Amino acid sequence: MVFIIKFVMKSVRKRFYELATYKFISHVVSQFSSSFVFYWKDFFKDQPLLFPPGFDGRVVLYPSDQNLRDYLSWRQADCHINNLYNTTFWALVHQGGLSNSKAEERLKGTVAGDKNEILFSEFNINYNTEPEMFRKGTVLIWQKVEVAIDKLIITPDTPDGRNAVVKRNRNKVLPLHVDIIGDGFWREHLEILADDS
Template sequence: SKFEYVRKFESDDRCLPNCWMVVRLDGKGFHKLSSEHDYDKPNDSRALALMTKSAVRVMEEFNEICLAYGQSDEYSFVFKKDSELYNRRKTKIETNICSLFSSSFVYYWSNFFPQTYLKYPPSFDGRVVLYPTNQNLRDYLSWRQADCHINNLYNTAFWALVQQGGYSPSKAEERLRGTVASDKNEILFSEFGINYNNLPELYRKGTILLRRKVEQEHEKNVVGQNGMVETQRYTKRRMTILPLNVDIIGDKFWEENNDILGSYM
């Protein structure tokens, strides 16, 4: 029709080739959402599991994602460097990933919060960031995991002071102002008997999602030589999405999973 010229106003936004494309999503106003839905403090394992379930759904759909990393209300998805998804169109990638994650979050909500009515549809922003080198990509992921650690240590100390120490929120904040990591560890240990390093790695490290072949046990019934039906066990290797709660700042993880970055190390 004579109106079709308006398509020319769309812009081309392909990502530079040969760069890592990372999509980061972050919950909008999750301060409010977490408190309105009574998230446990400082960490709600149901909420974290729901985030990870949604991320797994995204990885099942987009198989060019080779790694994902999540913590708090955010998830980052790393596409393999030579991905040609949507011709690397930036907006297409951002909106598709963000949309599927968001709808999955609602879709699976009741699996993780069976008792809690979801009061309104939540939402997430999304963005693609490009990283030219393996080092840049590792630094990006380190940045997010360091952020997880910093926030979690703070929040753990804060809520210990409030929930166990009887501090008001503002008093707790005051107490923690200006403290460094070791101070917070000390408060936790000496005042509340909490050894921070013994807390679940899920909280301290966040969640890494990888594609991995896993052995799966199967059984089948066969008629044996003696004519009797026997149950035979065997294993099959299947591609699955594996969650890990480990350090990704140091070299160990990357050495053990050296397929991700390819020739890097």
């Protein structure tokens, strides 16, 4: 699994950047690592966590929005390349009966078309119909969503209070499994690169 934590900062004061960057990223990576372990069983109920995970992180200030888009596009393309390789590799091992080293040898020097052909002709797997979560990876974005909150309301008529449902707009992190290489994603989420984001 590859997890990428990406923070986009449009303007960062030089002093904050120099003094707080390493503290900031170490805190984020620490929080992510502890949450990963804490919530493991919620997502992988029957699979124990066999080894402690290790993560790294970086804070990068890109000079332009285009540089940022190019970087994120490259990361998504890299996710696709790695997943195609891994899907083919594990099909060769689990369904094809090859050892790990034999599967690796079989895939040495192959290109995407070769891997797609192996998957389809030998295992009846059409890679293009695999879930987008695996082909595209996961993009995390902040998005305003309406949240219903139970609230105790006390008035002179109801001194003990009464429960009411109140709706509020909140920013939540939403996972998306979409193409971010093309313009569609960026047109749909103009707020990501807006100056006031």
